[in-house]
Amino acid sequence: xxxxxxxxxxxxxxxxxxxxxxxxxxxxxxxxxxxxxxxxxxxxxxxxxxxxxxxxxxxxxxxxxxxxxxxxxxxxxxxxxxxxxxxxxxxxxxxxxxxxxxxxxxxxxxxxxx
Amino acid sequence: xxxxxxxxxxxxxxxxxxxxxxxxxxxxxxxxxxxxxxxxxxxxxxxxxxxxxxxxxxxxxxxxxxxxxxxxxxxxxxxxxxxxxxxxxxxxxxxxxxxxxxxxxxxxxxxxxxxx
Numbered sequence: 001x002x003x004x005x006x007x008x009x010x011x012x013x014x015x016x017x018x019x020x021x022x023x024x025x026x027x028x029x030x031x032x033x034x035x036x037x038x039x040x041x042x043x044x045x046x047x048x049x050x051x052x053x054x055x056x057x058x059x060x061x062x063x064x065x066x067x068x069x070x071x072x073x074x075x076x077x078x079x080x081x082x083x084x085x086x087x088x089x090x091x092x093x094x095x096x097x098x099x100x101x102x103x104x105x106x107x108x109x110x111x112x113x114x
Numbered sequence: 115x116x117x118x119x120x121x122x123x124x125x126x127x128x129x130x131x132x133x134x135x136x137x138x139x140x141x142x143x144x145x146x147x148x149x150x151x152x153x154x155x156x157x158x159x160x161x162x163x164x165x166x167x168x169x170x171x172x173x174x175x176x177x178x179x180x181x182x183x184x185x186x187x188x189x190x191x192x193x194x195x196x197x198x199x200x201x202x203x204x205x206x207x208x209x210x211x212x213x214x215x216x217x218x219x220x221x222x223x224x225x226x227x228x229x230x
Contacts, residue, residue: 006157033218042120042207042221043158088157090219102148102219107157 006105029091120222137208143188144210164191
């Protein structure tokens with residue numbers, strides 16, 4: 001069973017601060033995805049990283065995939081109250097044949113206070 | 115972009131009754147859909163993989179007779195919680211994959227089930 005350790009689990013910061021969320025595993029993933037979920041809604045895809053060492057930017061969000069494709073980070077610059085939500089990382093790995101299974105981290109509940 | 119529609123968004127039922135939740139892919143065909151369960155402020159727990167035209171694949175510890183999954187068409191998968199009990203109260207979310215097997219998932223908006 002592949003596990004994704006996501007940290008921190010809870011994070012409460014002030015508007016304007018920076019933060020980093022980490023996802024770590026001992027397993028190699030073919031890709032890693034980051035989702036954001038608001039209460040009462042389904043997760044929404046933010047980004048997919050595929051190549052080891054890849055860095056992707058989405059406005060104030062920077063995503064990085066580790067060289068060995070075992071870990072990833074999400075960095076938010078100058079956080080805003082609208083960034084509040086549950087952030088989930090999910091690693092994709094082949095589960096047999098042409099099937100890929102997503103393994104989710106436990107999530108990081110981010111609260112940005114005005 | 116790809117849209118996954120889940121219905122109902124909220125349902126309250128009495129203990130012992132059964133509840134059906136629908137998951138539809140609106141603008142694409144999904145041979146595979148996934149059903150998750152989520153407890154408050156926690157991550158998603160994969161319950162089962164729904165395969166069009168064949169039996170669903172359940173994760174370890176998930177009772178297949180309790181959570182019936184039917185994927186009769188390329189755009190519809192249903193999850194039926196049979197003989198519901200209060201401990202089945204949870205947020206249930208479906209998802210579907212567009213395109214290649216390594217592409218990301220698109221999620222429905224979830225169903226909040228409350229069993230009284």
